[in-house]
Amino acid sequence: MHNRFQHILVGFLIIVTIASCKGLQKETIIYRNDFEGGNLSRIIDGKIEEYNGSKVIGRYSQSGFLLKLDSLPKHNMVQISFDLYIHDTWDGNAIKPEGPDIWIMNIDGWSAVYSTFANGLCTNCSQAFPVVQPSHVNGGFVFFDNKPNSNAIKTDLPGACKLKDSKEGTSMYKILRTFEHTESTLDIGCYAQLEDPDTANKNCNESWSVDNMMVKVIEFK
Ligand SMILES: [Ca+2]
Ligand SMILES: [Ca+2]
Numbered sequence: 001m002h003n004r005f006q007h008i009l010v011g012f013l014i015i016v017t018i019a020s021c022k023g024l025q026k027e028t029i030i031y032r033n034d035f036e037g038g039n040l041s042r043i044i045d046g047k048i049e050e051y052n053g054s055k056v057i058g059r060y061s062q063s064g065f066l067l068k069l070d071s072l073p074k075h076n077m078v079q080i081s082f083d084l085y086i087h088d089t090w091d092g093n094a095i096k097p098e099g100p101d102i103w104i105m106n107i108d109g110w111s112a113v114y115s116t117f118a119n120g121l122c123t124n125c126s127q128a129f130p131v132v133q134p135s136h137v138n139g140g141f142v143f144f145d146n147k148p149n150s151n152a153i154k155t156d157l158p159g160a161c162k163l164k165d166s167k168e169g170t171s172m173y174k175i176l177r178t179f180e181h182t183e184s185t186l187d188i189g190c191y192a193q194l195e196d197p198d199t200a201n202k203n204c205n206e207s208w209s210v211d212n213m214m215v216k217v218i219e220f221k
Contacts, residue, residue: 024221028073031215033057043067051085051209052157052170058209059087059160061202064104064191067213071184075217078181080107080188082213083153084173087160090194090206092118092127093143097197100143101206103129105175106189112177114141118148119155119171120163129173161204178218186215 033039035055040046044066048055057065084103091099093116105113114134118127128134128143130151135142149155152171159169190210196202 026219026221027079027216028075028219029214029216030072031067031069031213033213035211042069049209051087051160051211054211056085056209056211057213058085059203059207060190060192060209061207062192062194064189066190067188067215069186069188069215072186072217073219075219076180076182077178077218077220078107078186079176079178079216079218080105080112080214081174081176083211084175085157085160085170085209085211086117086119086173087170087207087209088162088205089120089122090117090127091122092116092125092148093145094118094122094125094195096195099195100193101195102193103208104189104191104193105177106187106191107177107179107181108183108185108187112179113175116143117171117173120159120166120169122148132177160207160209162201162206181217188215 035048035057038048046057046065048057049059090101093100100116102116113132115132116128118125125148126145127148127150131144149171153174154172156168157170157172159166163169192208194206196205198205
């Protein structure tokens with residue numbers, strides 16, 4: 001009986017330990033925006049457009065926006081997630097004058113995403129995403145070669161401008177980044193660096209937008 005009681009006690013302690021470990025992590029959503037209400041507070045250079053029946057922040061081409069959050073509760077990590085729409089003709093890793101077409105997210109000034117995307121009429125193209133950082137070789141950047149639309153959630157969305165009559169004119173990606181962070185302020189900058197010889201129509205040829213943005217802080221107690 002004594003041994004049996006010990007086994008039960010050890011089993012009980014293991015269950016209690018697992019349960020308390022799960023309770024050590026506290027997640028708090030500090031920012032959530034589907035842009036349907038037109039809320040652009042705390043965003044610099046924000047603009048809203050309707051795309052495919054939903055309001056999005058965008059569209060941007062070469063430029064972008066900066067989300068500035070402050071008064072964050074005590075935390076150890078931050079998680080950022082959103083839908084990224086790559087509209088119309090992006091040339092991925094192509095060399096100048098067509099590419100590379102780079103999408104960028106900077107967190108407090110450091111590079112969280114610096115990756116290329118290919119979409120639309122691009123033949124013999126490659127893109128770096130889902131690899132989010134290039135290699136540094138001889139003082140320059142070398143982007144990983146993946147197939148166009150790699151890891152896209154959807155590729156059958158209408159284009160926004162140049163390919164607006166095409167049913168495969170836009171691809172949608174889920175961007176999810178989790179990183180260590182303890183400061184009470186957080187700057188999230190989203191931009192693109194795009195190459196297009198057709199400068200007069202660049203905003204129509206290659207653009208992007210974002211929807212369903214969510215920022216969580218995570219605290220380990
Ligand atoms: Ca929306
Ligand atoms: Ca391009």
